[in-house]
Amino acid sequence: MTRLSVNINKIATLRNSRGGDNPNVIKVALDCERFGAQGITVHPRPDERHIRYQDVYDLKEVLRTEFNIEGNPLEKKFVELVLANKPDQVTLVPDTLQAITSNSGWDTIRHRAQLTDLIGQFKAAKIRVSVFVDADPHMVEGAKLCGADRVELYTEPYAADYFENRQRAILPFIQAAEIAREVGLGLNAGHDLSLDNLKFICQSIPWLDEVSIGHALIADALYFGLENTIQMYLRETVL
Ligand SMILES: CC(=O)[C@@H](O)[C@H](O)COP(=O)(O)O
Numbered sequence: 001m002t003r004l005s006v007n008i009n010k011i012a013t014l015r016n017s018r019g020g021d022n023p024n025v026i027k028v029a030l031d032c033e034r035f036g037a038q039g040i041t042v043h044p045r046p047d048e049r050h051i052r053y054q055d056v057y058d059l060k061e062v063l064r065t066e067f068n069i070e071g072n073p074l075e076k077k078f079v080e081l082v083l084a085n086k087p088d089q090v091t092l093v094p095d096t097l098q099a100i101t102s103n104s105g106w107d108t109i110r111h112r113a114q115l116t117d118l119i120g121q122f123k124a125a126k127i128r129v130s131v132f133v134d135a136d137p138h139m140v141e142g143a144k145l146c147g148a149d150r151v152e153l154y155t156e157p158y159a160a161d162y163f164e165n166r167q168r169a170i171l172p173f174i175q176a177a178e179i180a181r182e183v184g185l186g187l188n189a190g191h192d193l194s195l196d197n198l199k200f201i202c203q204s205i206p207w208l209d210e211v212s213i214g215h216a217l218i219a220d221a222l223y224f225g226l227e228n229t230i231q232m233y234l235r236e237t238v239l
């Protein structure tokens with residue numbers, strides 16, 4: 001079974017649009033847990049345009065399920081935030097300041113020295129480390145050489161090609177996932193997963209440990225309600 005971690009960035013985006021505290025990020029996170037989510041993901045960015053650094057401290061106090069913090073560890077502030085909060089998992093994402101959202105995985109070969117050092121720091125603090133990579137076997141092997149515990153496959157290309165040709169879309173993901181399994185890495189996936197494409201990736205890669213989903217899930221909640229929506233996503237993860 002693949003576990004579902006709900007990314008609550010979009011809740012923070014909505015809150016920040018009016019400067020107040022509606023919706024309350026902590027309440028929504030706790031409700032996601034109550035409605036069945038097996039984890040909560042946040043991706044604080046340096047400009048704090050959605051999740052703020054203070055949200056991370058507040059969430060750490062109350063969450064009962066897996067807490068996953070995503071971000072770029074080349075930002076010193078991010079490393080300090082993660083080490084101060086000791087989440088269950090940190091996901092290292094190479095996003096640039098200008099990017100609207102994450103748009104590629106790490107080059108784990110070119111950044112091997114930096115990643116190895118950073119992963120060592122997180123693991124010394126007993127935090128599981130997942131490295132965000134494209135569905136490229138070399139990048140998966142590279143993540144292993146850096147000392148990662150897991151990789152998260154960047155699924156935007158899968159989602160983009162899904163309706164055109166889902167067999168073609170999934171193929172590189174199966175190949176990368178097989179390498180992850182061979183070298184002993186745990187496996188996560190995320191970005192643009194939705195009710196359309198989730199079941200197929202879970203069925204095609206039954207050893208997929210976890211998916212983190214935000215944008216589509218929160219958009220679906222506008223129509224179906226948050227509790228129903230989480231249940232609908234959970235059903236897609238069961239084989
Ligand atoms: C790491 C990743 O894949 C992203 O999907 C990210 O966590 C979502 O961030 P935004 O909500 O800012 O688009």
Ligand SMILES: NCC(=O)COP(=O)(O)O
Pocket residue numbers: 007041070152189190191192193212213214215216217
């Ligand atoms: N790691 C991916 C994530 O947390 C959510 O991505 P998205 O569903 O908002 O595209």
